[in-house]
Amino acid sequence: MIGLNARDESASEIGFWLIPAQRGRGLMSRAVALVCEFGFQPDGLGLSRISWRAFVGNHASAAVVRRNGFRYEGMARLGSIQRDRRRDTWLAGRLATDPPGPAPDWPAGEFGIA
Numbered sequence: 001m002i003g004l005n006a007r008d009e010s011a012s013e014i015g016f017w018l019i020p021a022q023r024g025r026g027l028m029s030r031a032v033a034l035v036c037e038f039g040f041q042p043d044g045l046g047l048s049r050i051s052w053r054a055f056v057g058n059h060a061s062a063a064v065v066r067r068n069g070f071r072y073e074g075m076a077r078l079g080s081i082q083r084d085r086r087r088d089t090w091l092a093g094r095l096a097t098d099p100p101g102p103a104p105d106w107p108a109g110e111f112g113i114a
Helices: 027-040 059-067
Strands: 002-008 011-016 049-055 071-082 085-095
Touching (some): 002 049, 027 059
Antiparallel strands (some): 002 011, 049 085, 071 085
């Protein structure tokens, strides 16, 4: 499952999940690339920005968006709710002007990047 949730007329938030049996094959990375391409195209959705957030510790989701040009923007302390409990949330975003390849500015220690 993958989708864009409109934030306003020029920005959306991407969300996705994949059943465990299909993970690790690059499927979600390709799907995110296609959705972003359509989202940014003037004859698609014509977005200026696509944002992403995930609970701290969701390294697989972070790897997918990092491979697709999303730049790390920080952590929102207790920024989201899961099962009636507030949790810290990682934040990243990609602008229409950002290149689609791997983003270079993610913190090395937290994300296992050398």
